[in-house]
Amino acid sequence: AQSVAQPEDQVNVAEGNPLTVKCTYSVSGNPYLFWYVQYPNRGLQFLLKYITGDNLVKGSYGFEAEFNKSQTSFHLKKPSALVSDSALYFCAVSSSSNDYKLSFGAGTTVTVRA
Amino acid sequence: SQTIHQWPATLVQPVGSPLSLECTVEGTSNPNLYWYRQAAGRGLQLLFYSVGIGQISSEVPQNLSASRPQDRQFILSSKKLLLSDSGFYLCAGNRDRRVYGYTFGSGTRLTVV
Numbered sequence: 518a519q520s521v522a523q524p525e526d527q528v529n530v531a532e533g534n535p536l537t538v539k540c541t542y543s544v545s546g547n548p549y550l551f552w553y554v555q556y557p558n559r560g561l562q563f564l565l566k567y568i569t570g571d572n573l574v575k576g577s578y579g580f581e582a583e584f585n586k587s588q589t590s591f592h593l594k595k596p597s598a599l600v601s602d603s604a605l606y607f608c609a610v611s612s613s614s615n616d617y618k619l620s621f622g623a624g625t626t627v628t629v630r631a
Numbered sequence: 632s633q634t635i636h637q638w639p640a641t642l643v644q645p646v647g648s649p650l651s652l653e654c655t656v657e658g659t660s661n662p663n664l665y666w667y668r669q670a671a672g673r674g675l676q677l678l679f680y681s682v683g684i685g686q687i688s689s690e691v692p693q694n695l696s697a698s699r700p701q702d703r704q705f706i707l708s709s710k711k712l713l714l715s716d717s718g719f720y721l722c723a724g725n726r727d728r729r730v731y732g733y734t735f736g737s738g739t740r741l742t743v744v
Contacts (some may be wrong), residue, residue: 551732560635560721560735607675609732615723618665619733621673 518543521608523622531630536598538625540591540608544615548593551609551619552582561607567591580601580605598629633659637722637736644743650695650709652739654722657703662724664705665733666697669719683707717743 520543530536542548549568565576572584572620582593608622614622634657644650656662666678677690679697688695694713699705705722719740723733 549732553735558719558738558740560637560737561723561732561733563732566732605673611732617637617663618677621675 519610519612519620521610521620521622523606523608524626525625526623527626527628529628529630530598532600534595534603535602536593536595536602536629538593538606538627541589542591542608542610543589543598544581544610544612546612546614548589549611549617550582551578551611552580552593553607553609554590554623555605561610564593564606580589592606598627600629600631601629602607603629633662633724633726633734635655635722635724635734635736637720637739639739640737641740642742644712645673646714646743647711650712650741652706652707652720652722652741654705654707654724656705656724659724659726661702662726663699664699665723666705666707667723669721670736675721679707697721697735698737712743719739721726 522541551566552564555561564580565574567574567584575581580595584591605624605626607624609619611617611619636655663682665680667675669675681687681699695709718740721738722736725733
């Protein structure tokens with residue numbers, strides 16, 4: 518079985534400060550890792566993915582994530598947070614052993630204060 | 632690129648009434664399609680997925696059913712809604728399961744009263 522853990526329900530940062538949203542995963546075989554963002558009453562928007570290759574992945578809106586195989590982590594980062602980054606963030610994993618279905622974490626609410 | 636269309640955006644239905652939510656896909660053929668439910672604005676629960684016309688897999692036992700009458704159409708239904716069916720329903724699809732992850736529709740907020 519595959520699973521994702523997002524250990525923080527909420528992350529609060531000041532605008533201009535770095536933002537980190539944590540994610541760890543468990544999967545059989547090679548993981549495919551994703552980050553999505555959700556604004557209130559909206560669908561999920563894709564931010565970035567790791568499939569293979571460079572462990573540092575750059576995505577939309579200045580976000581990046583680092584794949585760490587030994588720590589089974591895929592933390593989302595942004596060097597300088599904006600108030601508009603306030604939203605609900607989901608980490609997700611898929612693998613060939615689960616027919617590439619996505620398993621989502623419980624989500625982390627990010628609040629960026631002005 | 633792939634686009635997922637969902638409607639309606641909001642729905643208020645009485646307990647015991649039927650339900651039909653529709654999801655259509657634009658921009659790709661033969662996608663895998665998924666129905667998720669999100670309760671209380673948090674975690675996503677996979678309800679059904681489909682790898683082709685007429686092929687439905689159910690992830691959890693429940694009061695709901697799904698159908699895929701056409702390649703790009705995925706329908707979520709219920710004969711009699713329960714209060715516990717309230718939630719935010721999301722349809723998702725993917726072109727290449729391995730690489731692209733999912734594209735999500737904008738969701739339907741269902742309130743059963």
